[in-house]
């Protein structure tokens with residue numbers, strides 16, 4: 001091995017430390033696969049004094065990013081600082097200077113995709129981002145390359161570890177939402193602002209990237225439905241699990257229906273015998289259906305220091321082996337004719353209402369549903385509290401979303417309805 005590839009790492013946080021640790025532990029293995037020597041030449045961070053618990057030569061640490069971006073000897077730049085700025089400027093500068101980039105920055109890619117890819121093409125340098133979705137799971141490479149012969153029909157992803165951890169503990173240990181969020185933060189799974197995890201925004205950013213690679217279209221976050229898990233209660237979990245045989249998961253959905261693409265993020269009832277229902281704790285699972293291949297499922301750790309760093313190093317190898325490859329992102333072909341508005345989708349729905357327990361209430365509710373062409377599959381009232389409040393749980397047959405939204409609005413205006421109702425869509429696939 002005569003050739004040496006010099007790597008510059010911007011961001012010595014959790015994942016950055018993982019990159020250093022993998023290179024400390026597995027350098028021979030990685031170099032053997034790459035066929036070149038790999039040298040971590042510079043690590044830049046604002047804080048270079050706090051110990052990270054990994055061995056590193058202090059001489060390679062710096063607070064000056066130009067020591068990476070302007071160093072002609074650096075062949076690959078790894079960006080792991082996250083956020084929008086200065087990450088965007090660093091990435092653009094690296095590419096302008098002819099350096100391929102590896103990043104895990106899903107937020108940046110989701111928001112500034114067009115600008116980043118334009119720069120990548122213009123400068124003819126690659127940008128790889130396997131670690132941005134599903135952490136350590138090899139997902140984007142297979143979706144882009146191995147499944148290239150397929151029209152992707154659907155992608156269903158449990159791609160936020162924190163939300164999955166919270167829902168799993170609420171389901172299996174009857175724990176409450178707030179305690180579980182605290183635990184996920186303590187364990188380092190959650191984003192800096194955990195509302196990104198629980199309100200679905202982190203999942204949405206990852207879905208944008210999956211949609212680009214899977215369906216060949218770039219859609220901005222404000223243009224599709226994003227709903228989190230903060231309104232899910234123990235009652236919803238218990239009833240849908242014990243009486244109906246479903247598990248509630250926060251799901252990213254990209255689905256082709258007659259040439260139109262549904263893109264959405266929301267809690268979803270998943271049949272307990274579906275593979276996705278077995279994706280528990282902080283794990284991620286992505287279920288993809290292609291027209292030639294049928295279903296394939298990828299499973300693994302979607303967050304954390306070493307799994308994510310594993311994907312970053314994998315991308316470095318990809319770049320080393322394909323240095324001369326022409327940059328080709330954003331497929332020239334797409335099967336998508338239109339992005340479907342959530343109001344136009346159809347689904348079965350679980351509905352939870354809180355009503356006064358007295359004669360005639362169900363009659364009023366079912367009247368509203370029937371006027372909007374929503375047919376009830378089953379209905380259940382668990383408690384008796386004459387004149388008091390009780391929850392009513394309902395499953396509908398397949399219905400049009402805009403009718404369900406309208407029905408809930410009308411139902412919530414009834415005097416006998418005492419709390420905001422909740423509906424959850426059902427996965428039937």
Ligand code: HSE
Nearest residue numbers: 160161162190191303
């Ligand atoms: N906060 C994210 C999660 C980290 O919980 O999955 C990985 O993107």
